[in-house]
Amino acid sequence: MTLLHSLQARVALAVGLSVTILWLVAAFITAQRLGHQMEEVFDRDLRATAERILPLALHDLRKRQHDDDDDDREEHVEELRPHDQAITYLVRDSAGQVLLRSSGAEDTDFPSFDGRGFRRTPSHRLYYDAARNGKVTITVAEPLDHRAEVSREMLVALALPLVVVIPLSLAAAAFATRSGFRPLRRLKQALEERGVHDLSPLPDTAPPSELKPIAGAIDRLLSGLRAAFEAERSFAANAAHELRTPVAGAIAQAQRLRTETRDRQAAQRASEIEATLKRLMRMAEKLMQLARAEGSQLHLDTTSDMRQVLSLEVRHFGGSIPDDHSKIVLSLPSTPVISDIDPDAFGILCRNLIENALRHGAPGRPVEVVLDADGTLTVGNEGPILPQTLIERLPQRFERGGATGNGAGLGLAIVKAIVDRAGGRLTIISPVPGRQTGVCIKVDGLISRASPSAHSTRG
Numbered sequence: 001m002t003l004l005h006s007l008q009a010r011v012a013l014a015v016g017l018s019v020t021i022l023w024l025v026a027a028f029i030t031a032q033r034l035g036h037q038m039e040e041v042f043d044r045d046l047r048a049t050a051e052r053i054l055p056l057a058l059h060d061l062r063k064r065q066h067d068d069d070d071d072d073r074e075e076h077v078e079e080l081r082p083h084d085q086a087i088t089y090l091v092r093d094s095a096g097q098v099l100l101r102s103s104g105a106e107d108t109d110f111p112s113f114d115g116r117g118f119r120r121t122p123s124h125r126l127y128y129d130a131a132r133n134g135k136v137t138i139t140v141a142e143p144l145d146h147r148a149e150v151s152r153e154m155l156v157a158l159a160l161p162l163v164v165v166i167p168l169s170l171a172a173a174a175f176a177t178r179s180g181f182r183p184l185r186r187l188k189q190a191l192e193e194r195g196v197h198d199l200s201p202l203p204d205t206a207p208p209s210e211l212k213p214i215a216g217a218i219d220r221l222l223s224g225l226r227a228a229f230e231a232e233r234s235f236a237a238n239a240a241h242e243l244r245t246p247v248a249g250a251i252a253q254a255q256r257l258r259t260e261t262r263d264r265q266a267a268q269r270a271s272e273i274e275a276t277l278k279r280l281m282r283m284a285e286k287l288m289q290l291a292r293a294e295g296s297q298l299h300l301d302t303t304s305d306m307r308q309v310l311s312l313e314v315r316h317f318g319g320s321i322p323d324d325h326s327k328i329v330l331s332l333p334s335t336p337v338i339s340d341i342d343p344d345a346f347g348i349l350c351r352n353l354i355e356n357a358l359r360h361g362a363p364g365r366p367v368e369v370v371l372d373a374d375g376t377l378t379v380g381n382e383g384p385i386l387p388q389t390l391i392e393r394l395p396q397r398f399e400r401g402g403a404t405g406n407g408a409g410l411g412l413a414i415v416k417a418i419v420d421r422a423g424g425r426l427t428i429i430s431p432v433p434g435r436q437t438g439v440c441i442k443v444d445g446l447i448s449r450a451s452p453s454a455h456s457t458r459g
Contacts, residue, residue, distance in 0.1 A: 012177040199226040339447040357381040375447035
């Protein structure tokens with residue numbers, strides 16, 4: 001049933017069956033025409049045999065009659081000469097007396113003469129002729145079995161080439177169909193090899209005229225999707241960027257109001273407004289990061305050492321962690337971890353993972369950040385075990401996982417966007433392997449495109 005769903009298989013099957021049927025019809029018509037032609041040839045041979053033998057028989061009879069007159073013998077000759085061919089004959093006089101016969105000629109196979117022409121019995125095909133005004137007649141007979149045997153031999157000779165030609169025709173049809181569908185397979189392969197975020201136009205491979213409308217429609221669809229995504233990302237980035245200045249001004253006004261007022265209740269409200277505006281500022285920052293993660297080029301022509309980027313991000317957090325909060329424990333390999341991923345994008349990824357672990361980890365317990373030599377980044381923190389249903393929702397946008405913190409719910413969504421576009425894998429594990437509690441987030445596959453021989457770094 002799978003083959004019937006394949007256009008190539010259906011075309012090859014249709015062409016192969018059509019060629020086979022045409023060959024069989026042509027062979028059947030040829031066999032019919034050949035049968036009629038062979039009957040005509042056999043009949044001409046019978047008549048030609050009679051016309052050749054009758055004069056010879058008359059000459060032989062005259063000679064024998066002359067000898068018989070001299071010897072005063074009876075005018076009856078048993079046979080003209082030995083004969084072992086399929087065609088037999090009898091020469092009779094007007095009274096039906098046999099004058100000459102061929103070898104193997106039986107009287108029962110030769111009905112009485114009833115006029116010139118062809119006759120057919122259940123076992124023979126006959127031809128009658130006469131001479132001396134009907135005083136001497138000849139009957140030539142050919143067994144129908146002989147004709148049937150010759151016809152079978154001719155049909156076998158005609159069918160044998162078909163035994164070879166038909167399979168070769170089917171193979172040629174399958175090969176031609178497969179060759180003809182090669183551009184379609186190339187288009188299919190080009191589409192399959194594209195990443196989910198690759199919306200660039202299809203390469204110009206000069207497809208056949210039948211595929212040009214399809215390739216054009218795909219390019220128009222990709223162009224429309226690319227324009228829609230660019231518009232969405234541009235709006236989010238611009239909106240977030242435009243919000244920063246007025247929000248920063250509002251925060252400054254709230255801080256000024258809190259310091260200048262003597263009303264304790266008004267000062268408290270000013271502090272609440274400041275906290276709310278700061279959350280809005282963080283939201284705008286996250287939206288800008290998300291827009292960059294979804295729109296920027298993540299793989300560059302140059303490479304960098306991922307250790308340096310990760311160390312810089314850890315140092316950035318080190319100065320802003322309160323004394324009573326979690327500490328960051330960083331573990332790096334001794335050899336460079338080279339990758340062609342954009343260092344800024346990798347820094348955004350590390351920043352969000354570490355910030356997420358600090359916000360949701362158990363207070364006073366360290367956040368472990370480990371970078372392996374193969375480029376696998378692992379960030380783990382202590383805390384309650386997360387159910388599987390929540391783990392599946394965490395990488396979604398604005399999913400806070402039930403936390404009571406002031407996060408925007410975009411950190412893991414930004415991480416997932418970067419990992420997906422970079423061709424890596426994001427894995428959330430709870431509890432931490434080897435422990436009873438905690439959450440571990442692992443990112444790997446980010447250096448799969450890096451050159452093994454690359455040693456250049458960029459901080």
